[in-house]
Amino acid sequence: MILTDKDHKDSFRNVWALAEVLSGEIQPVTHELIGAARALADARGSEVWAAVLGEGTASQAEELIAYGADKVVVVDEAALRGFSDELECGIVEGLIRKYKPEILLGAATARGRALMPRIAVKSVCGLTADCTELGIDPQNGDLLQTRPAFGGNILATIRSSNHRPQLATVRPRVMKALPKDASRKGEVIRERIEAGDAGKIKQILEIFQDKESVVNLGHAQIIVSGGRGVKGPQGFELLRGFAAKIGAAVGASRAAIDSGWISYSHQIGQTGQTVQAKVYIACGISGQIQHLVGMQSSDLIIAIDKNPDTPMMQLADIAIVGDLFEVIPEIIREIDKV
Amino acid sequence: MKIVVCIKQVPASNDARIDPETKRIVREGMKAILNPFDTYAIEEGVQLRGQFGGEVIALSMGPEKAAHSLREAISLGADRAILLSDRAFGGSDTWATSYALAKAIEKIGDVDLVICGKQAVDGDTAQVGPGIAAHLDWPQATYVLKVEEASREGIRVRRMNENGYDVCQMGYPAVLTVLKDINRPPVLTLKGALAALKVDIPVWKPQDIDADPAKIGLDPSPTRVVKTSPPPPRNTVTKVIQGAPADCARELVKDLRTRGIL
Numbered sequence: 001m002i003l004t005d006k007d008h009k010d011s012f013r014n015v016w017a018l019a020e021v022l023s024g025e026i027q028p029v030t031h032e033l034i035g036a037a038r039a040l041a042d043a044r045g046s047e048v049w050a051a052v053l054g055e056g057t058a059s060q061a062e063e064l065i066a067y068g069a070d071k072v073v074v075v076d077e078a079a080l081r082g083f084s085d086e087l088e089c090g091i092v093e094g095l096i097r098k099y100k101p102e103i104l105l106g107a108a109t110a111r112g113r114a115l116m117p118r119i120a121v122k123s124v125c126g127l128t129a130d131c132t133e134l135g136i137d138p139q140n141g142d143l144l145q146t147r148p149a150f151g152g153n154i155l156a157t158i159r160s161s162n163h164r165p166q167l168a169t170v171r172p173r174v175m176k177a178l179p180k181d182a183s184r185k186g187e188v189i190r191e192r193i194e195a196g197d198a199g200k201i202k203q204i205l206e207i208f209q210d211k212e213s214v215v216n217l218g219h220a221q222i223i224v225s226g227g228r229g230v231k232g233p234q235g236f237e238l239l240r241g242f243a244a245k246i247g248a249a250v251g252a253s254r255a256a257i258d259s260g261w262i263s264y265s266h267q268i269g270q271t272g273q274t275v276q277a278k279v280y281i282a283c284g285i286s287g288q289i290q291h292l293v294g295m296q297s298s299d300l301i302i303a304i305d306k307n308p309d310t311p312m313m314q315l316a317d318i319a320i321v322g323d324l325f326e327v328i329p330e331i332i333r334e335i336d337k338v
Numbered sequence: 339m340k341i342v343v344c345i346k347q348v349p350a351s352n353d354a355r356i357d358p359e360t361k362r363i364v365r366e367g368m369k370a371i372l373n374p375f376d377t378y379a380i381e382e383g384v385q386l387r388g389q390f391g392g393e394v395i396a397l398s399m400g401p402e403k404a405a406h407s408l409r410e411a412i413s414l415g416a417d418r419a420i421l422l423s424d425r426a427f428g429g430s431d432t433w434a435t436s437y438a439l440a441k442a443i444e445k446i447g448d449v450d451l452v453i454c455g456k457q458a459v460d461g462d463t464a465q466v467g468p469g470i471a472a473h474l475d476w477p478q479a480t481y482v483l484k485v486e487e488a489s490r491e492g493i494r495v496r497r498m499n500e501n502g503y504d505v506c507q508m509g510y511p512a513v514l515t516v517l518k519d520i521n522r523p524p525v526l527t528l529k530g531a532l533a534a535l536k537v538d539i540p541v542w543k544p545q546d547i548d549a550d551p552a553k554i555g556l557d558p559s560p561t562r563v564v565k566t567s568p569p570p571p572r573n574t575v576t577k578v579i580q581g582a583p584a585d586c587a588r589e590l591v592k593d594l595r596t597r598g599i600l
């Protein structure tokens with residue numbers, strides 16, 4: 001809501017993380033949100049609260065304390081089986097009115113990106129999407145939210161001084177979760193809701209788990225990724241073979257996806273997934289900024305390209321100058337030797 | 339069925355120029371295109387009109403030249419278009435933009451369905467669609483990859499998520515944001531483009547949509563860009579490997595074994 005004066009501003013306290021729940025399961029990105037919230041709360045001298053909405057989540061709530069939450073508010077109701085934007089938004093609005101958080105973080109996922117803007121409008125507050133960095137202004141305590149804009153060509157820092165709470169979404173794999181600490185103490189608070197006629201607004205008819213078509217690059221330790229230089233679907237077969245050999249997942253640049261060589265679920269970058277792999281092997285990817293923003297926080301970056309001067313080759317820890325169609329089969333052969 | 343499709347004109351390239359004062363993107367003097375994701379929204383509207391009759395109205399908020407993108411929407415099948423343009427709208431963030439668009443949708447009246455693209459490629463926020471739904475207090479379905487069935491009573495859609503997808507049913511009025519997978523927009527024809535040139539596009543000001551001046555434009559927007567900077571460079575010393583492919587491969591594999599990766 002719009003702040004009226006300083007006292008009003010001070011009446012908002014604590015940093016909240018809205019748990020990402022899919023099919024009744026709290027998703028790992030929630031731990032990352034709590035990790036980010038922890039740092040902000042420490043800077044503000046306040047607490048971390050997690051809000052969990054979903055059927056069957058009550059039993060999973062306790063675990064969030066081990067990841068850094070001080071309090072966990074759980075709304076575990078049958079009406080929350082599927083994802084009803086309108087109902088969940090209403091619940092979070094109610095929680096905001098009741099508990100007055102200063103900051104609310106959500107995941108920049110399909111669910112978070114649907115829910116958070118609805119909450120922001122209803123609660124009259126600002127929302128910054130896809131933040132890559134969050135900090136506290138030491139002068140006035142405002143949340144400083146940094147996000148890539150214009151395809152990653154600039155970083156914009158955004159604040160919302162006159163409204164509370166301050167809302168932000170963060171992509172999976174951008175913030176770091178704290179190590180799980182089972183000795184941490186906290187409190188779980190159970191909230192009940194009147195679902196009313198929410199079911200009339202929207203009915204969730206079916207839920208499909210389609211893990212096949214969902215490529216979970218976020219959890220891959222090693223990623224072999226291909227771009228326009230891979231030249232076609234056969235080129236991606238070569239990459240798949242390479243990836244299988246070293247236990248890697250396959251990623252791609254948008255150019256490869258737009259050419260129809262591999263499906264969108266493999267896309268890495270600004271309009272695809274963000275990854276933080278141990279090893280990222282870019283094959284025939286020039287490394288335009290929109291791609292880099294999705295992978296540059298990987299630990300070790302290896303690039304294979306004919307052209308030594310591309311941004312990716314400059315960025316890489318190891319840059320192999322050569323034709324990927326010649327180099328990759330040689331690498332596979334070399335690995336097979338031992 | 340009365341369908342409003344919200345479209346945005348976006349810069350054609352990502353060479354961003356930022357106004358040092360407002361910290362907002364300078365849209366003047368930039369080559370602009372119709373937001374690519376919005377062509378799918380237009381096509382979905384056109385297909386639903388094919389099924390039920392009615393009209394597809396393209397709506398955009400932006401500078402006067404955004405009318406070009408509205409004409410493109412007409413050549414892609416929209417029946418008519420409305421532009422919200424006024425200095426007072428300038429600098430609106432997603433909250434204020436979705437407010438203005440919602441007010442315009444109310445003004446249009448009797449709208450059954452609003453369709454937006456998944457996101458605009460300049461800001462990449464994906465916030466305006468759900469924002470409109472919230473201002474209107476209508477139900478929403480985002481990341482829609484398929485309309486399973488539409489009838490006069492309601493619409494059943496498939497929504498994508500990270501685990502797969504779900505199917506939900508809503509009555510009208512409602513808001514959808516659609517993914518690229520939903521349809522294949524037609525290729526623009528010269529004939530369509532020429533016909534669209536003749537269409538008159540009304541320009542609406544804040545007073546035309548009864549917009550509260552305290553809710554539009556830069557000042558009332560809850561978010562404010564306070565700083566822009568280039569992305570930080572990654573500090574690495576690159577080890578370059580070149581020569582015969584077999585030699586490169588040997589050196590790489592040796593390196594990866596030393597690091598314990600292989």
Ligand SMILES: Cc1cc2nc3c(=O)[nH]c(=O)nc-3n(C[C@H](O)[C@H](O)[C@H](O)COP(=O)(O)OP(=O)(O)OC[C@H]3O[C@@H](n4cnc5c(N)ncnc54)[C@H](O)[C@@H]3O)c2cc1C
Nearest residue numbers: 227228229253254255269270271272284285286291306324
């Ligand atoms: C709003 C917006 C969002 C975007 N989002 C994304 C995103 O999420 N992800 C993304 O990836 N892109 C994104 N892009 C696109 C991005 O700008 C680039 O166009 C894209 O990343 C380029 O892909 P590429 O590197 O595969 O192709 P290119 O730039 O064409 O690079 C191909 C490389 O392959 C090399 N090569 C060719 N043949 C061989 C060979 N035989 N052996 C070895 N090397 C070879 C070439 O030297 C070149 O360096 C976005 C763009 C916009 C405008």
Ligand SMILES: Nc1ncnc2c1ncn2[C@@H]1O[C@H](COP(=O)(O)O)[C@@H](O)[C@H]1O
Nearest residue numbers: 344345399454455457458463464465466
């Ligand atoms: N200024 C605008 N005028 C009309 N529609 C818009 C505008 N901004 C955003 N939209 C719509 O909202 C969608 C999401 O945009 P964004 O929230 O900016 O990523 C776009 O695909 C458009 O359908």
